Amino acid sequence: MSKPVVGLVGTGVMGKSMGRNLMKEGYPLHIYTRTKSKASDLVDEGTVWEDSVAMLAQQSDIILTIVGYPHDVEGIYFGTEGILANARPDSYVIDMTTSSPSLAERINQEARAKQIHALDAPVSGGDIGARNATLSIMVGADEESTFSHVLPVFEAMGSNIVHQGPAGAGQHTKLCNQIAIAAGMMGVVEAILYAENAGLDPKRVLQSIESGAAGSWSLSNLAPRMIDQDFSPGFYVKHFIKDMTLAIESAEQMKVPVPGLVLAKQLYEELSKNGGDNDGTQALYKYYQLMKEF
Structure with missing residues (x-):
């Protein structure tokens, strides 16, 4: 057939x-x-x-x-x-x-x-x-x-x-996914920066933590890109900001507090203002580096 x-x-x-x-x-x-x-x-x-x-x-x-x-x-x-x-x-x-x-x-x-x-x-x-x-x-x-x-x-x-x-349940589920990623990405960036500034080999640190309680898709797939300074898009920053905006709007309608999501969106918007719209979401690492310089 x-x-x-x-x-x-x-x-x-x-x-x-x-x-x-x-x-x-x-x-x-x-x-x-x-x-x-x-x-x-x-x-x-x-x-x-x-x-x-x-x-x-x-x-x-x-x-x-x-x-x-x-x-x-x-x-x-x-x-x-x-x-x-x-x-x-x-x-x-x-x-x-x-x-x-x-x-x-x-x-x-x-x-x-x-x-x-x-x-x-x-x-x-x-x-x-x-x-x-x-x-x-x-x-x-x-x-x-x-x-x-x-x-x-x-x-x-x-x-x-x-x-x-x-109808609509798929989109609600995807917004749950993006909420979890948004706050998690801040943790991944902060862990890598901490390792680097403590004089550790961040890739070796990943070997220890990615299979434990801290493990996540972002930690295993995007943290190595951060370490290698590879900010090519698997998913664009500009689209992630769009997704976070949709999630915040939906959460507000349901009166669900999402302070972690709000903070992540603010950080990504600053990255966007600094020319990061077409980078991958792992480029949040670059914005943290900028903050560290000031």
Whole structure:
């Protein structure tokens, strides 16, 4: 049996590797991104380029989107040239952008009115997880059958896939993830700086602490990059600030105190002001170094 045609909107740091993994599993892949040249390598590898979101939606059985900001999501889903106006009835639309839970609920409501199945499925694992198809995928879908239908597609991209609940539940779960990372990243940076200033070999320190109670994905994967002064993005600072803003707004609506998250956002905003927008999140180390100089 032939596999469904997958349409992918967004071929950035994460999306490009996700697309490649879908192709490896035999899914016919159609792509669209605002700058065609950025997807030229995928086209050379056998994907089909579509000239618009509308054309991609018309040609696809399952449509994945992973873009930058909630306003980008709105722009590609709504309007006469958007996904929902052009996707076929009984097709599946899956937003994998980290976005707002309320926007996920709105997409789901409008999709249902057009007999389209909608899921929100943000991911975690950075460039490494996307490349190795080991992403954590957090899924919001009203029906278990909707989740089950697209599970093989998720399995081509990730290794930890959980149906969290109805529309919006995936986005709420991803914001929990970002809250945990934000405060944790401050601890990782401070531990590395402490080790360096105590005259220790920070990589040897990692050998002792990463498998104990202090262990985390950030400690194992991003601390070595800090030590090597490698600030290339697995996930952009500017997008992390966006995620923290969404989490703070949602927490305020629920009257949940998040002082650690608020502080982390302030530090990342200072990093952004110092030219760090397009660095990876591990570049918080650079801002701490700046603070140490003053």
